[in-house]
Amino acid sequence: MEQVQCMIDWIEDHLKDRFSLDELSDYMGYSPYYCSFKFHQVTGVSIKRYILLRRLYLSTEDLSKNKRIIDVAFTYGYSSQEAYSRAFKRVFGINPGQYQMKKVPVQSIVKLTTYKNGAGSTMNVSRKIEVNKVKNERSDLFDKNILHIMNGQLMYDEFKTNKLLGDADYAPFNEAMCVNKTTEEIFNHTFIRTRADGHNESEESYMDKVIVPLHDLFNKEYTCIVLWFGEDMFCQMNVLTVLSYLEQTKYKGKVFLNSFREDEFKVNQTELTLGHYHLTYKETMIHHVLPSNELMPIMYQAIKIYLDMLKAENEVVKYIRKNKDLPTKQLIQTLFHLFPTIGYGDSQYIELMNKIK
Structure with missing residues (x-):
């Protein structure tokens, strides 16, 4: 573990340089083969792939500052703007120009560490501060006739206990849509039976856990629905399912996604436009193919991970x-x-x- 962390630290210090496996091996005092093998064995990813993803993720910060795309490409070691754009689109699903224009969220690809620092999980107080920040910026999303849906019971309980959402209604989505079979129609009896079978539980148990907590979604009319979900694949496949359901029911109100990293609760708020999520749901979760529509990078990345995990x-x-x-x-x-x-x-x-x- 310590050897690989030394490699990671060296790579991070040279991310904007031309990478040389020979230079890394000289620094480590091991053969190039050993460095490459050990890195992949411990981290589950190749050195080449790690560098690619880290460079592309860091480049989004430069794009957000409206730096010229060609300058960003050269900064991160690409020979041309075209080569950088191709790599960017393969990972994020859109090209750098589209990202720069739309400022949509991407999955965070942070520096790897091969050990835990013992810091523990994010404290409730930091979440409360971040939610209050969001509330101060968009107080209208915390009024009556607004429904907030959270990814899981733990987050729901935390928000409810701390009374973080003002006068709005809120509910948990207690599912793991990234595993087991699903159906085209969402939340109907066939869906419930299929999902319950996949989780090896009774339909009654599944109803109590997943369907009953969503009572307000099924029975009330809302002018706006706000989704609080992490940026990882697990959460984003749940997001896709909820959005698909809203399209099935012809929901006409506004929809916002508040996305965040689980280990760093910094909220990115994005207003979503319904219209293609049910098709994306069917393509991805029924037919297991990449979607035909352009998506937010954060969801596109999640879908690629989902298909890889299959x-x-x-x-x-x-x-x-x-x-x-x-x-x-x-x-x-x-x-x-x-x-x-x-x-x-x-x-x-x-x-x-x-x-x-």
Whole structure:
């Protein structure tokens, strides 16, 4: 672990330089093959892929400052604006010019660390400060006739206990749409039966956990719906499901997405336009193909991860297979740490581990 962290630190210090595996190996005192092998073994990603993703993510900060695209391309080691734009679109689903114009959220691709610093989870007080900041900027989204939907019971309980949402209604979406089969129609009886079977629970239990808490969504009319979901794949597939349902019901009000990283509660608020999410849902979650419509980068990235995770030998499976002798708790914590953009919980990782072990 310490060796790989040294490699990561060196790579981060040279992200804007031309990368040389030989220079890295000289610095580490190991062969190029050993450095490459060890990096992938510990992190689950190749050095080349890590550098690509980090450079592209850091470049979004320069684009947000309205720097010229060609200058950003050269800054991050691309030989031309065209080469940079192709790489950018493959990862984020839109080109740099579109990103610069729309300022839409992307998944955070932060520096890897191979150890935990013991800081623990985000304190409630920091979330309260951030929510109050959002409230001060858009107080109209915290009034009556507004419904806030949160990704999961824990977030719902936290918001409710701290009375963070003013006079608005709020509800949890207690699902994991990134696993198991689903149906084209959402929240009907076939959907409930299919999802309950996938989770190995009774329809009654599924109703109590998922459907009953969404009572207000089904029975009240709202002028606006605000979605509070993380930027990882787990959360974004839940977002896609809710948006698809709103299109099915021909919802006419406004929709906002408040997205955030789970380990750093900084909210990015984006107003969404309904019209193509049900098609995207069907393409992605029923037919398992990339969507035909342009999407926010954050959702496009999540869909690519979702489709990769459907493969029998995805990166997470490979990592578990290589490290299956680790104690279950330690392996799960390592997976949380190394694959934050996936967003799986304990149960999803345990299911994968049981299949492999």
